[in-house]
Amino acid sequence: MREKGDTSNGVSERTLRCGNEALAEAAVLAGLDAYFGYPITPQNEVTAYMSKRMPEQGRVFIQSESELAAINMVFGASATGKRAMTSSSSPGISLMQEGMSYLAGAELPAVVVNVMRGGPGLGNIAPSQGDYFQATRGGGHGDYRTIVLGPSTVQELADCMPLAFDLADKYRMTVVVLADGILGQMMEPVVLQEKPRPELPPKDWALTGAQGREQNIVRSLWLKEGALEEHNYKLQAKYRQVQETEVRCEDYKIDDADIIVIAYGVAARIVRSAVNRARQEGVKAGLIRPITLWPFPHEQISRAAEEFRIFLTVEMSCGQMVEDVKLAVAGKVPVLFYGRPGGGIPTVDDVLENIRQLTLPLKRLVP
Amino acid sequence: MYDTKHEIRNTRYQLRKTNYEEVIIAGFGGQGIILAGKLLAQTAMTAGREVTYMPAYGAEVRGGTANCAVVIADEPIASPLVSRPNSLIAMNKASLNKFGGRVKPGGLLVFNSSLIDEKNLDSLDETIDILPVPADEFAVELGNQKASNMVALGAYLQKTGLFSADAAAQALPDVLARRYHKTLPVNTKALHRGAKFAKTTDSIQL
Numbered sequence: 001m002r003e004k005g006d007t008s009n010g011v012s013e014r015t016l017r018c019g020n021e022a023l024a025e026a027a028v029l030a031g032l033d034a035y036f037g038y039p040i041t042p043q044n045e046v047t048a049y050m051s052k053r054m055p056e057q058g059r060v061f062i063q064s065e066s067e068l069a070a071i072n073m074v075f076g077a078s079a080t081g082k083r084a085m086t087s088s089s090s091p092g093i094s095l096m097q098e099g100m101s102y103l104a105g106a107e108l109p110a111v112v113v114n115v116m117r118g119g120p121g122l123g124n125i126a127p128s129q130g131d132y133f134q135a136t137r138g139g140g141h142g143d144y145r146t147i148v149l150g151p152s153t154v155q156e157l158a159d160c161m162p163l164a165f166d167l168a169d170k171y172r173m174t175v176v177v178l179a180d181g182i183l184g185q186m187m188e189p190v191v192l193q194e195k196p197r198p199e200l201p202p203k204d205w206a207l208t209g210a211q212g213r214e215q216n217i218v219r220s221l222w223l224k225e226g227a228l229e230e231h232n233y234k235l236q237a238k239y240r241q242v243q244e245t246e247v248r249c250e251d252y253k254i255d256d257a258d259i260i261v262i263a264y265g266v267a268a269r270i271v272r273s274a275v276n277r278a279r280q281e282g283v284k285a286g287l288i289r290p291i292t293l294w295p296f297p298h299e300q301i302s303r304a305a306e307e308f309r310i311f312l313t314v315e316m317s318c319g320q321m322v323e324d325v326k327l328a329v330a331g332k333v334p335v336l337f338y339g340r341p342g343g344g345i346p347t348v349d350d351v352l353e354n355i356r357q358l359t360l361p362l363k364r365l366v367p
Numbered sequence: 368m369y370d371t372k373h374e375i376r377n378t379r380y381q382l383r384k385t386n387y388e389e390v391i392i393a394g395f396g397g398q399g400i401i402l403a404g405k406l407l408a409q410t411a412m413t414a415g416r417e418v419t420y421m422p423a424y425g426a427e428v429r430g431g432t433a434n435c436a437v438v439i440a441d442e443p444i445a446s447p448l449v450s451r452p453n454s455l456i457a458m459n460k461a462s463l464n465k466f467g468g469r470v471k472p473g474g475l476l477v478f479n480s481s482l483i484d485e486k487n488l489d490s491l492d493e494t495i496d497i498l499p500v501p502a503d504e505f506a507v508e509l510g511n512q513k514a515s516n517m518v519a520l521g522a523y524l525q526k527t528g529l530f531s532a533d534a535a536a537q538a539l540p541d542v543l544a545r546r547y548h549k550t551l552p553v554n555t556k557a558l559h560r561g562a563k564f565a566k567t568t569d570s571i572q573l
Contacts, residue, residue: 273445276445
């Protein structure tokens, strides 16, 4: 009999796993060479799982002395061309922002998982989506971007991991996987399998020992006049390429919708329930679910706003992604917001009631 | 709202027909609430159903209470959070007080009558099917009081007709930590004891 989690043949059957464990195993299967982390709820299962699994595989696991150390260890490991990651939750991710800016400056690939909890400050340990601004705008200094993935199921969270490593390597960027306490803690059946790695550019920039070749330098300091500006333009060109090629987005029942709800991650699951129930009541509701939060699916949302319909953004925050939705919609249709901050979770009933109220005037207009 | 028993049964039937079971299992820490939830989820997964399991963690857990929500369906599950469950398994009084009022009309309450007095049921919706299960007593009879969670789960499975006690027993080794595998026999017996009790006992209505 095979053990749970035995992936010796590259494929596992459906197993019941919490999001934290699923993402950890998926990272291992994606060829993670080194994990660095410091414990924080609600993502402790990642660190705990890695502490056992990575040494088993003869790979690197270090419980760092702080989040600052963890992100800088990622910097070091990545500079040698290895696949490196860290994971944390909101307060810990704040501590890592300096390192993430340096990673961006030095163009090093890295994967950072944020299992979001309520903030600001130490906040609480309840699920939240309050770190959208930080993730998509960058909490560190300088003109940089990170790719941000916002999965909504345990399976999608697991599937995000190989994708995150591939994107990180392809663009030499940090990829943030933005989950939350629910996704980290909930268990769902998940199939984990080793996926073939796509063809990726060789890591000829890596610090692997310069014997017999030119010296490689990994740095974020560009003091020569004009050098930093040039470096920034190079980064921006790369970011534009990411925006053109890496947008991922799902839509659900939007074709005839009078109201389109935009939500990501776990909030999108709650919205999907509300959309289904609204449809049962005869209200034409739909859902657009951005999977990449940066690059944001501006085009898809803009296209949906060509016809008159009401847009409602639902988040587990006081309204962050709604600003991107408004940018995409560019005033063409009304964009409203419903959300709860600080660990409060919108219920299906709450969202449904919002959908009902907002579509009431439509019923009066069209008898 | 519901005048006749026929209508009540009809509501119950409607709930079951949706094939969308949302259950909250609650009690105090140490009663095996989390294990019962995981076992239900594992059993559902093994049976090929869609399932989510969401434990309460953080502030909700403080003060020694534990609860989890399991959703079982035939389609991808939208929300793993359960605000209004179809069913509630309440293992202590505090859980009944906290979650009893949230059970949907026509829903099911399985409660641990070894620890909860029936006078605590007064404030419940009158359309709910109620099954008092002397879970602790049965578990003690079987030789391990800690198996009371399995008694209650067995009764719940029988009452809802979701899965057999056998199916749950077969899923047990997958969710029970290896160091507790010596308790597999007593847990299996407890599942069957609960199911047998539910089969031969009529639920009460207020």
